[in-house]
Amino acid sequence: MRKLERRYRRLLHAYPLGYRRARGxxxxxxxxxxxxxxxRWPSPADAADVVVGGVRERLRAAGAADLIPGVRLAATLAFTTATALAGIWTAAETIAGRASWGVPTFGPFATTGIIVWAVWLLAAVVHSLAPLRWTRMTIGVALLLSAAALPVGALAGLPRPPLFVLVPQAALGLLALAMAAYAQRWQRLMPLVVAPLATLAAAHGMVERGTPYRSGEWGNFLPKAGVALLLTAILTAAILALRHDTRGLWALLTLLTPIGLLGLYPLSDITADLIGASYPNFQVATATTGIVVILSALTLTVAVAARRGTRPARLATVTAAPTAGTCPTCGR
Incomplete structure (x- = not known):
């Protein structure tokens, strides 16, 4: 029990010092x-609970307690976008797989990505019918399959989706894991409605264009999806701001990473030109991904720091003396 206690106390470092002293x-x-x-060890659920509670309390101390609801709102938008894209890529896999452009295929489909997109569409169904933990499990499977697409494709010689398709989908999926456990019915049904509409629209457009799924031209579609997500986030932030609700602003800042990664293809082209590379290869795409993630994280960090700087001085010591009735594990 002593070892378990020490390990729980180490996890408590997620909380601010004043809070640890008062309620550790x-x-x-x-x-x-x-x-x-x-x-002998804290369970994964307990460890996550302590860390999330500590982060929440640190945000409260920084005057950014509304960041967590903002992240949950961003997660909902990310999940809806991810399922819509999964529908689009399902159409691309199916139509491109039937065409004869002289490139290898995965049976009747263009690449092994069809398995990933099928799991994403399944997640939309699960989200509308089952508790959130089942949705998270399905998203987790989709993320694992996305990560496995590269090594499996290399080892087995199977065609896989392009990186500029897999990377933003993974970013959207990781953010979607933060969705709120309790959502309104229309929010749970939205992905299930959007995904089929996106599939039908994409199928119609692909038949007309006749463009191979793995052609670079499809890299120009994702930035448009990123712009659509950006405009949706801005509109949501503006509407909520009219009600003095800052969740929309935090959601917008949180979405900067997946929005930036949706533009990975053209951004990698720019990076390749800057460093003198002949084309945006794996190394260039990886470096561009890192730059997008770092810049987005810095923007969010600066916003939290600025929020802390605008707090009244009298609130600076709230964390050192938690108010009565505050939950000792989550800080609420």
Missing amino acids: AEIVGTYLDLAEPGR
């Missing part, structure tokens, strides 16, 4: 009371 013993005692006999 209470938090650790609660988890120890609930732990089954013989346990």
Whole structure:
């Protein structure tokens, strides 16, 4: 039990120092009371609960407690976008797989990506019918399959989706894991409605254009999807701001990473020109991805720091003395 207690206390470093001093013993005692006999390590769920609670309390101390609801709003928009894109790529896999452009195919489909997109569409169905944990599990499977597409394709010689398709989808999926457990019915049904519409629209456009799925021309479509997501986030932020609700602004800042990665193809072209590369190869795409993630993270960090700087001085010590009735594990 002593080892388990020490490990819980290490996890408490996620909380601000003042909060740990005030309620650290209470938090650790609660988890120890609930732990089954013989346990030596905190369970993954407990560890995540402590870390999330600590992050929430640090944000509260920085005057950005509304960042968490903003992230959940961004997660909902990201999930809807990801399922719509999955529908589009499903149409691309099906139509391109039937055409004869002299490139290898995965049976009747263009690449192994059809498995990834099928799981994403399944996630939309699960989200409308089952608790959030099942949606998260399905998204997790889709993310694992996306990560496996590269090594499996290289080892087995199977065609895979382009990186500029997989990377933004993975970013949207990681953000979608932060969706709120309790959502209104229309929010749960939205991805299930949007995905088929996107599939039909994409199928119609691809038949007319006759462009191979793995052609670079399709890289120009994703930036348009990024612009659509950006405009949606801006509109949402403006509407909420009229009600003095800052969730939309935090959602917009959180979405900067997937929005930037939706433009990975043209941005990699720019990076290749800057460094003198002949084309945006794997190394160039990886470097561009890193730049987008770092710049987006810095923007969000600066916004949190600026919010902290505008707080009244009298609120600076709130964390050191938690108010009565605050939950010791989540800081609420």
